[in-house]
Amino acid sequence: MSNKNEDFFQKVYAVVRKIPKGKVTSYGEIAKVLGTPKSSRVVGYAMNHSHQYEDIPAHRVVNRKGVLTGKHHFSTSDAMQKLLEEEGVPVKDDQVVDFEKYFWKPHSI
C-alpha cells in the first residue's frame, strides 16, 4: 500500500528544494529524474499544490523553453519574474534569458 502519488509529489518537492539559488530547471527534467519522463504534466500539477509548502521555490521551475508559464499562479503576475531576477536570473518577456546557461540539471534523488 503505497501512496505512490503522494510519494511522487514529495519527490518533486524534494528535487525542487535542491535547485540552487540563481538556477532554474524544467518540469520535464524533474519528471525524468523521478523516472517518469512522461509525467511532466503531473509535476506541474504538483507544483500547483506547492503553495501550501514554504520551502518550495516554484519560481525556479519553468517549462523546457524557459518560459515562466506558472507565473499566473503566484500572488502577482510579476512575482515569479521578480524572484528570479533577484536571484540573478535575467528574465525578459516572461522568458529566462540564456536559459541553457542558468539551467540546472538535477542529478538524482
Add this chain to the structure above:
DNA sequence: GGAGTGACGCGGC
C-alpha cells in the same frame, strides 16, 4: 465512470 483539464513535451506540418 466517461469526459474534461492542466505550472508539459515532442513530433509533424
Add this chain to the structure above:
DNA sequence: AGCCGCGCCACTC
C-alpha cells in the same frame, strides 16, 4: 522556424 495537435498522468465533476 513557428504553429498545431496528440500523448501522458493524476485529479475533478
